[in-house]
Amino acid sequence: MKGTNLGEFEEIVLLTIASLMSDAYSVNIVDEIAEVTGRKTKLGVVHAVLNRLEKKGLILSELGEPTKERGGRRKRFFQISHAGKVSLMKAKEQRDRLWNNIPELVFQDIR
Amino acid sequence: MSENRNIPPRWMNWLLELYCSKELLEDLQGDLHEYYARNLKKSRFKANAIFILDVIKFCRLYTIRKPKILGQMTFLNLMNNYFKTSARSLARNKLFSTINILGLAIAMSVGVLMITYISELLSFDTFHEKGDRIYRVQSTYSSISSPEPNDFASTSVFIGKKLKEEYSGFEKVLFMRRNFRADLNKGENTISIRGLYASREFFEVLSFGLVAGDPLTALSEPNSIVLTKKSAEKLFKDEEAIGQVVISGDQSYTVTGVAENLPKNSHIQFEALLSFVTLENRYADSETTTFFDWRSIWMNYVYLLLPEGQDPNVINGYLKDIAMVENAKTDRFKITHQVESLANLVPSQELSNQIGPSMSWTGIYQLVFLTLFVIVSACFNYTNLSIARSLRRAKEVGVRKVVGAGRYQIFTQFVFEAVIVALISVIISYGLFMLVKPFFMEIVIGSNDLITMNFQWVHVIYFIAFALFIGLIAGILPSLVLAKLKAISVFRDASSVKLMKGLNLRRVLIVLQFTMSIFLIIGSTIAYRQYKFALNFDMGFTTENVLNVSLQNNDSKILMTEMEKLPEVSKISRSGMIPNTGEIWGEEIKYKDPLDSADVFVNFVDKSYFSTHEFTFLAGGSFPYDQEDGDAKFVVVDELLLKRFSFESPQSAIGEVITVSRRLEDLKLEIVGVVNEFQYTKIHSESEPVALIQGTPEDYMHLNLVVKTNDVVAFMDKLEAIWAEVDRVHPFEAQFYDDLIQESYNAQATLFKIFGFLAFLAISIASMGLLGMAVFTTETRRKEISVRKVLGASMNNLMFILSKGFMAMLLVSALIAMPLSYLFFSEMVMADFVNRITIGPVELLSGVFIVFAIGILTIGWQTSRAAKTNPADMLRDE
Numbered sequence: 001m002k003g004t005n006l007g008e009f010e011e012i013v014l015l016t017i018a019s020l021m022s023d024a025y026s027v028n029i030v031d032e033i034a035e036v037t038g039r040k041t042k043l044g045v046v047h048a049v050l051n052r053l054e055k056k057g058l059i060l061s062e063l064g065e066p067t068k069e070r071g072g073r074r075k076r077f078f079q080i081s082h083a084g085k086v087s088l089m090k091a092k093e094q095r096d097r098l099w100n101n102i103p104e105l106v107f108q109d110i111r
Numbered sequence: 112m113s114e115n116r117n118i119p120p121r122w123m124n125w126l127l128e129l130y131c132s133k134e135l136l137e138d139l140q141g142d143l144h145e146y147y148a149r150n151l152k153k154s155r156f157k158a159n160a161i162f163i164l165d166v167i168k169f170c171r172l173y174t175i176r177k178p179k180i181l182g183q184m185t186f187l188n189l190m191n192n193y194f195k196t197s198a199r200s201l202a203r204n205k206l207f208s209t210i211n212i213l214g215l216a217i218a219m220s221v222g223v224l225m226i227t228y229i230s231e232l233l234s235f236d237t238f239h240e241k242g243d244r245i246y247r248v249q250s251t252y253s254s255i256s257s258p259e260p261n262d263f264a265s266t267s268v269f270i271g272k273k274l275k276e277e278y279s280g281f282e283k284v285l286f287m288r289r290n291f292r293a294d295l296n297k298g299e300n301t302i303s304i305r306g307l308y309a310s311r312e313f314f315e316v317l318s319f320g321l322v323a324g325d326p327l328t329a330l331s332e333p334n335s336i337v338l339t340k341k342s343a344e345k346l347f348k349d350e351e352a353i354g355q356v357v358i359s360g361d362q363s364y365t366v367t368g369v370a371e372n373l374p375k376n377s378h379i380q381f382e383a384l385l386s387f388v389t390l391e392n393r394y395a396d397s398e399t400t401t402f403f404d405w406r407s408i409w410m411n412y413v414y415l416l417l418p419e420g421q422d423p424n425v426i427n428g429y430l431k432d433i434a435m436v437e438n439a440k441t442d443r444f445k446i447t448h449q450v451e452s453l454a455n456l457v458p459s460q461e462l463s464n465q466i467g468p469s470m471s472w473t474g475i476y477q478l479v480f481l482t483l484f485v486i487v488s489a490c491f492n493y494t495n496l497s498i499a500r501s502l503r504r505a506k507e508v509g510v511r512k513v514v515g516a517g518r519y520q521i522f523t524q525f526v527f528e529a530v531i532v533a534l535i536s537v538i539i540s541y542g543l544f545m546l547v548k549p550f551f552m553e554i555v556i557g558s559n560d561l562i563t564m565n566f567q568w569v570h571v572i573y574f575i576a577f578a579l580f581i582g583l584i585a586g587i588l589p590s591l592v593l594a595k596l597k598a599i600s601v602f603r604d605a606s607s608v609k610l611m612k613g614l615n616l617r618r619v620l621i622v623l624q625f626t627m628s629i630f631l632i633i634g635s636t637i638a639y640r641q642y643k644f645a646l647n648f649d650m651g652f653t654t655e656n657v658l659n660v661s662l663q664n665n666d667s668k669i670l671m672t673e674m675e676k677l678p679e680v681s682k683i684s685r686s687g688m689i690p691n692t693g694e695i696w697g698e699e700i701k702y703k704d705p706l707d708s709a710d711v712f713v714n715f716v717d718k719s720y721f722s723t724h725e726f727t728f729l730a731g732g733s734f735p736y737d738q739e740d741g742d743a744k745f746v747v748v749d750e751l752l753l754k755r756f757s758f759e760s761p762q763s764a765i766g767e768v769i770t771v772s773r774r775l776e777d778l779k780l781e782i783v784g785v786v787n788e789f790q791y792t793k794i795h796s797e798s799e800p801v802a803l804i805q806g807t808p809e810d811y812m813h814l815n816l817v818v819k820t821n822d823v824v825a826f827m828d829k830l831e832a833i834w835a836e837v838d839r840v841h842p843f844e845a846q847f848y849d850d851l852i853q854e855s856y857n858a859q860a861t862l863f864k865i866f867g868f869l870a871f872l873a874i875s876i877a878s879m880g881l882l883g884m885a886v887f888t889t890e891t892r893r894k895e896i897s898v899r900k901v902l903g904a905s906m907n908n909l910m911f912i913l914s915k916g917f918m919a920m921l922l923v924s925a926l927i928a929m930p931l932s933y934l935f936f937s938e939m940v941m942a943d944f945v946n947r948i949t950i951g952p953v954e955l956l957s958g959v960f961i962v963f964a965i966g967i968l969t970i971g972w973q974t975s976r977a978a979k980t981n982p983a984d985m986l987r988d989e
Contacts, residue, residue: 026138047169070141071141074137
């Protein structure tokens with residue numbers, strides 16, 4: 001079931017959307033990712049991922065009110081859907097279980 | 112200002128709008144603008160560059176706007192639906208569908224014919240590899256006696272040499288000359304061939320292949336001959352042809368090449384090629400020859416192969432320069448030259464002296480024009496009937512509109528329907544085309560066997576395109592009418608959408624159709640009358656029972672003495688050419704004033720010519736004796752020549768001496784007789800003075816036999832037996848004078864047949880349309896008829912009421928067509944004809960009469976049927 005699992009970057013984008021709450025639109029997401037992860041992502045890449053996530057039904061989008069910036073063009077705001085939430089939780093759960101399975105001494109040998 | 116500067120240039124925005132789908136555009140563009148504003152802090156250039164790069168990077172599968180057709184997943188479903196409704200509608204109204212499909216099919220068969228014919232003509236000479244660089248030097252000639260410039264495909268050897276020697280900018284200069292005829296002898300075998308003289312460049316410039324021999328040198332030596340495979344096989348049977356020596360008269364030629372059999376689609380056709388240098392050598396020593404003159408532009412052809420990228424206008428410049436110098440030397444005539452590319456040789460402009468078969472654009476345009484007449488007429492039928500019947504479909508359109516169809520979709524649906532009809536028609540029309548083809552081949556193409564009209568796969572594409580086009584033309588008006596219907600008015604009250612809207616348009620279309628039909632019928636009547644007129648024209652001499660035997664360079668004396676012995680031959684004479692068959696021989700003649708020369712038509716005849724053809728002498732008589740060797744001494748002239756040189760009376764001309772320049776010598780001829788004016792040229796061209804000069808044996812080309820026999824076949828066999836004794840190579844050729852004349856007026860006959868045929872098609876299509884309309888009108892007025900009948904209207908009353916609308920339309924078309932066709936034929940087509948029929952009421956009314964008869968029959972049939980119906984059946988349910 002490859003489709004239900006999140007890709008690494010998809011997960012990051014989803015988490016970013018969640019953390020930005022009501023202010024999640026493309027440029028903001030790119031900035032936030034850059035700030036938190038230190039990765040310089042391109043707008044095009046993020047846009048493509050957003051598009052894909054929306055197609056999978058993991059996020060919802062709606063156009064905001066027009067503002068003075070951006071030549072009066074509206075922003076598209078994203079928020080996490082129920083399915084998005086479920087898949088994020090699932091991903092976290094999988095990881096937690098994996099973490100839990102690791103005996104502490106494993107890391108002791110690795111400097 | 113500063114606000115504006117934050118926005119990227121407009122064209123960059125546009126770049127994104129070009130591909131981006133609508134849903135994504137606004138947000139994406141906003142993002143890019145935000146970035147742009149940010150990047151502006153670095154520099155404007157950087158911001159611009161990043162913006163463009165981003166726009167390009169965003170061009171991904173998911174951002175690109177989907178093409179409309181793919182976008183509407185419903186499209187295919189809709190097409191399916193359109194197809195179904197169209198098929199049902201066609202099946203439901205069998206009469207109308209038949210009229211539409213049959214009418215279109217008839218018209219389209221002519222279109223299919225034209226497409227096949229023209230595409231074949233356009234394929235001429237496309238096989239030459241260097242074709243795009245080959246040009247022909249052509250000539251335009253005007254002189255004092257014929258100031259109207261004429262265009263010729265031929266040119267002078269002079270201009271070719273001049274270009275070759277003094278100018279550059281050509282890869283190759285190819286010389287050709289037509290009329291190479293010879294009887295080639297090899298041992299027992301003799302074949303008679305026709306071909307061309309060609310210089311050594313022939314096989315380098317043109318892509319004709321050689322089966323044997325070296326293409327580069329085959330024509331470089333004098334007396335070298337190249338035969339086609341076919342002629343070589345005839346002459347040598349199984350022997351190797353290369354290196355053989357063949358005899359032709361006192362000449363002997365060496366075979367240096369065998370050419371592949373020629374493709375049919377070329378304007379250059381030959382059975383053999385003789386090296387051009389043979390001719391050059393033959394004339395080089397002669398002092399009196401005009402072969403190399405500036406003026407000798409009648410027989411030779413010069414083809415140029417230009418280097419890659421050379422502009423042909425440069426050559427035109429050279430030609431202009433040369434012409435300027437040469438034309439300055441005389442004021443008697445003027446010659447100019449220009450080059451024409453190989454692609455424009457078949458079909459070509461109107462040119463005389465073609466090297467081989469050709470067809471002019473004018474002829475093609477005429478055919479296309481006439482074809483369009485018929486096609487347009489059939490399209491009108493479709494348009495008319497569809498609009499008339501649009502009421503029946505109104506409900507369907509209403510439902511579709513309510514469900515959400517837009518105007519555009521309704522329009523598409525009905526155009527689609529028209530296209531389906533056109534596609535069905537084109538299939539049927541191909542069948543009809545096969546029927547018409549032999550007829551067309553016979554009357555239009557005639558003896559030219561280069562046109563095959565065979566099917567090629569590429570035609571399928573043309574035919575489909577043609578059907579689409581016709582469907583669109585025929586369907587556009589009804590589709591517009593139907594698309595405009597308002598759903599609400601259709602449902603509220605169907606009768607309010609009555610057919611009133613399209614009524615005027617329909618009337619106009621019907622009137623146009625019948626105008627065209629009448630025009631075509633009048634045209635064919637006039638052409639037929641003119642043809643008959645030409646055949647029965649009083650020529651001033653008798654052609655009855657005169658059989659002309661072509662001498663083909665045999666000794667006239669021997670044949671004459673032999674044939675004279677036959678009991679069926681009552682008189683016999685010899686002549687050079689045969690008048691009134693299109694052939695013209697001309698000479699310059701002077702009387703006393705050496706500066707006053709007249710262009711005169713001539714013929715060379717013997718002394719009995721006048722009695723075989725029963726000429727009427729106004730004064731004097733025939734020559735006292737026949738000149739069997741030495742120069743001619745006497746001449747018989749016609750009335751016009753007397754007028755030209757202002758003789759007072761025919762008697763006063765007898766014994767006078769006129770001078771003819773012949774073969775660069777001045778011949779003094781004594782006038783021994785004057786005949787009345789007779790028809791030398793074909794009857795529609797201007798008469799010129801004629802001199803019948805005493806012939807010498809080398810002048811004679813024909814024997815004229817006055818024949819009295821009931822069994823022509825047996826007589827011909829006897830003649831042929833005599834012929835075979837004298838000439839074993841050439842087949843016997845003889846034709847009765849009347850047949851020859853008839854043949855020479857074939858163009859008129861062809862015109863008549865084409866007009867007649869198209870008129871027939873047009874009238875059938877138009878009357879089918881009329882039938883459809885009559886059926887429709889009577890159907891929609893059934894109740895009205897019944898009510899009238901109940902109230903006591905008589906049969907005649909009803910028929911009058913029903914048909915008066917149609918009759919009025921026919922009348923209007925007659926009133927338009929008659930003056931129109933009178934002007935067209937009298938003032939344009941026959942304006943230059945000298946002897947012609949006068950176009951009177953008989954010719955004009957013939958078309959009107961036929962169309963009226965057919966129209967009345969059609970309408971009468973329908974209206975009487977409607978008038979006969981029992982009103983009780985109709986009104987029972989009311």
